[in-house]
Amino acid sequence: MRANRLACLVIGAGAMLGAAGAGAGQWRDGAQVYEKVCAHCHEANVGPVLKGRQLPQVYIERVVRHGNRAMPSFRPSEIDDAALAEVAQLIGASAPLTKE
C-alpha cells in the first residue's frame, strides 16, 4: 500500500525524466506526442485528419513550428526537435484512420 500521506516529492526530477509516464514531463517518443497533443484535435473532428495522407515530414514540422491559421504554433520548449521529427515521421508514414 502506498503511504497514506502521499507526498510525491519529485524535486530533482531531472534524474527520473524519461523513466516514467506522461506525468513525468518529458516525451517518451513521437507516438506519445501524437496522442497527448495532436490527437486532441486531429482525431477529434476538430482539425483535419493527418494520418494516412503521406504528409511530408518537413511540411508537418513547419506547420507545427509556425502554426497555420487556427493551428497553434508549438515551441521547441514544448516539443523538442527530436520529438517533433519523430512525430512528423510517424504521421507521414501512418496508415489511414479506420472509421468504426
Next chain:
Amino acid sequence: MSSNNRVLPKGVTAGDFDKAMQEIRAIVGAEYVLVDEEPLAPYNKIMVPVADAQHAPSAAVMPDGVEQVRKIMKVANTYRVPVYPISTGKNIGYGSAAPVERGQIVLDLRRMNRIIEVDAELCTALVEPGVTYQQLYDYLQEHNLPLWFSCPAPSAIAGPVGNMVDRGVGYTPYGEHFMFSCGMEVVLADGEVLRTGMGAMENSNTWQVFKWGYGPTLDGIFTQSNYGIVTKMGMWLMPAPPDFRPFCIQYPNETDITKIVDALRPLRIAMVIPNAVVIAHTLWEAPCTPVKRSDYVTGQGAISDDAVLKIQADHGIGAWNVYAGLYGTKETNDANWKIIEAVAAATGGKIITEEASRGSQALQYRFDLMKGKPNLGEFGLYNWRGGGGSIWFAPVSQAKGSETLKQMKMAKEILGKYGFDYVGEFIVGWRDMHHVIDLLYDRSDDTQTKNAYACYDELLHTFAKEGYGMYRASTAFAEKVAATYGPVKRDVEKRLKQALDPNNIIAPGRCGISL
C-alpha cells in the same frame, strides 16, 4: 544577425543586445537561446487583429530553473533588456506566446515543468510554470490519485501557472483559478526570490494550505501584472466526488437568458450547483457540434437571426445551452437533481443528461471539462469563420438576468455592424459572470482584420461607458483596457512598478503597466 530590420528591444543598441544574449547563453546554454527569425516563428504566431510585427520578439530564452531565472534578471537589468515571461504560452486569442511589446525577449518557462509535490491528504499540489494540465492529469492518473483540478478549455496544451497568473477560469467547483491557488514563488526584477503567504517562513509546511500569511497578502499583485516572474505555484485539488452528474439544459429563445440567470443564480450562490455554470449561445455550440457556417450564410456580413433559428432546429441546439454539474454522493445528488428538474420545468428548459448526450461532440467536451479532463474540443470554434483570427472580448457582468440580456444585445449589435457573429457564453463565477465573446474573423483578410480591431475597440468603449469592464484582455488592447479603469488605479500600479522594477525590465506594457 546584423541586418538593419532586426528586431531589438526599444532603446537597446544592437551591441548591448548582443552582449546581453552572450551572457544569457552562458547561463542557459546556447541551444536554449533563439535570436533568428525562423526559430522565433512559434513565438510570433498570434490570432489577435494587429500586425505580427507589433508583437515580434527579439529573442527567446528557455531557462531550466529558478537560479537561471535569477541570473537572467541580473543581465536584463545590466543591459536594460525587457523580458516577457510565459509559462505554457498558450494564451491564444489573448496574445499567445508573443510579447506585449515588439522587441521584448520571451522568457519561456516551459522547460521548468516539475510537479514538485502532490499531497493526497491535503489535496494540494505545487507545480512549476511549464507543467501542462495534461501532464498533471496524467500524473494523477499514473499515481492513482482520485483528485481533480479545474482547467480552461485549451487544457491539453495550457497550464495552471500561466492560466492562473492571467486569472483564467475553468469549469469545476474550483473554476475561479486564482481563488484556488495557494502560495507562489516569485523571482523579482532584482533577482530576489519571494515566497508569498506562509512560504515566506523558512521550513513552513503550511505554504499550500493557508493563503494569507502575515501582513499584506501579496499574491494578487503578481496576477495580471509585471511585478515578478512566478516560478512555483501551489494549487488546491478537489477530491473526486463519489457521484458526478453533469447536465445540459437547453432553452429555445434568446431572451430566455433573463429567466435562466435569475433561476440559476440562487442555486449557484447557495452551492446547490457548485461549479462555474456556462450558458452558451447557439453560435458557440454550432462550430463545436460541428455545424458549417457556409451551410447557413452566404456573402459578407453577420449571420441572420433566421439562420440561427434554422441551426437550432436542424441540429437540436438551444438558443442558450446551460452546462452545470452536481458533485456529491448519490444521495445528495438525487436530492439536488429534483431541484434541477423543477427549475428546468418551471423555466421551460429541456434537460440533457450524460446518458442522453452520448455521441454529441459539443456536450462531451463540456462534460469532460466539468471534471477537469483535458481536451481541445473548443478549438472547433475556429472552424466557424476560418482564417485564424480570434480575439476574446470578455466583460464582467452581474449575475442578473436583465444585465445579461442588456450586454448580449449591446454586443450583438456592435458585432453585427462590423459583419461579425455573436459567438458568446456567460460563465457564472459566483455572483458575477464572465461574458466571454470570441470575436472570430478571417485574419488572412486585411479588411476583416481591420474591422475586428475596430469592432473590439467599439465594444470596449461602449461597454466601458455603461460601467462594464473587462475581466482580462489581449496584449493588443492592454493599454486601452487599462485606461478604462481610471487614473488612480493606474498611478498606484506605476508606483508599485517603480518600487519593484525600477528599470522596467519585466514585461513593460503588460496590462498597461510601464514606467
